[in-house]
Amino acid sequence: MPRLAIFDLDGTLVDSAPDIHAALDRLMAGQGRASFSRAEVTAMIGDGVRVLVQRATAARALDFSEALLEHFTADYTARAAEATALFPGIAGALAALRAEGWALAVCTNKPAAATAALLGALGLDGAFAAVGGGDSFPVRKPDPGHLLGTLHAAGGDPARAIMIGDHRNDVLAAQGAGLPCLFAGWGYGTPAMAAGAAAVLDSPAGLLPALRDLLP
Numbered sequence: 358m359p360r361l362a363i364f365d366l367d368g369t370l371v372d373s374a375p376d377i378h379a380a381l382d383r384l385m386a387g388q389g390r391a392s393f394s395r396a397e398v399t400a401m402i403g404d405g406v407r408v409l410v411q412r413a414t415a416a417r418a419l420d421f422s423e424a425l426l427e428h429f430t431a432d433y434t435a436r437a438a439e440a441t442a443l444f445p446g447i448a449g450a451l452a453a454l455r456a457e458g459w460a461l462a463v464c465t466n467k468p469a470a471a472t473a474a475l476l477g478a479l480g481l482d483g484a485f486a487a488v489g490g491g492d493s494f495p496v497r498k499p500d501p502g503h504l505l506g507t508l509h510a511a512g513g514d515p516a517r518a519i520m521i522g523d524h525r526n527d528v529l530a531a532q533g534a535g536l537p538c539l540f541a542g543w544g545y546g547t548p549a550m551a552a553g554a555a556a557v558l559d560s561p562a563g564l565l566p567a568l569r570d571l572l573p
């Protein structure tokens with residue numbers, strides 16, 4: 358069975374904050390509310406789209422509604438790849454891992470439809486043995502069931518799999534599933550969120566050596 362690297366998406370593989378930010382600002386403008394700073398937006402990312410819109414509406418004294426959530430989700434899904442790109446070094450790291458025989462998967466709290474649209478636009482459809490979105494399973498990160506469901510869909514073995522993520526939810530899901538977690542320090546998380554990770558990486562250049570170290 359090949360070694361399996363399971364990647365978080367937002368803040369780990371892709372710098373998606375510009376498009377999430379733009380979509381949130383469009384939502385707020387439609388409600389007559391002020392836009393957000395980038396730091397406000399990155400602090401709201403990580404728990405899926407429902408919690409994102411709940412946090413954004415609360416921050417602008419708006420009542421959350423299913424209609425606002427649906428509006429945001431449709432708008433963001435259609436425009437998820439306008440300004441979003443892979444972090445520098447990610448494409449090379451993924452190619453090197455595949456060349457070494459690693460299987461790859463994505464486990465993200467972003468909804469599956471937006472995830473598929475984004476991966477397709479980035480030319481990454483087909484790069485992953487499985488993609489577990491935030492609505493692919495009855496649970497999502499930090500619940501380990503999301504990670505284990507993705508792992509099983511990829512045909513992986515928990516004893517030969519590693520999680521890579523930028524948020525506390527990634528570390529907690531990995532801990533619950535019994536997997537080591539590498540913390541992507543280039544993402545949207547805070548240093549405190551790395552507590553419990555096997556290692557904190559400063560840049561994607563550190564991915565290959567750290568993964569080989571954990572699973573020779």
Ligand SMILES: O=C(O)COP(=O)(O)O
Pocket residue numbers: 365366367368401402403404405406409464465466467468491524
């Ligand atoms: O959609 C989110 O809130 C976060 O997505 P992620 O799990 O890929 O970081």
Ligand SMILES: [Mg+2]
Pocket residue numbers: 365366367368369403522523524544
């Ligand atoms: Mg993330």
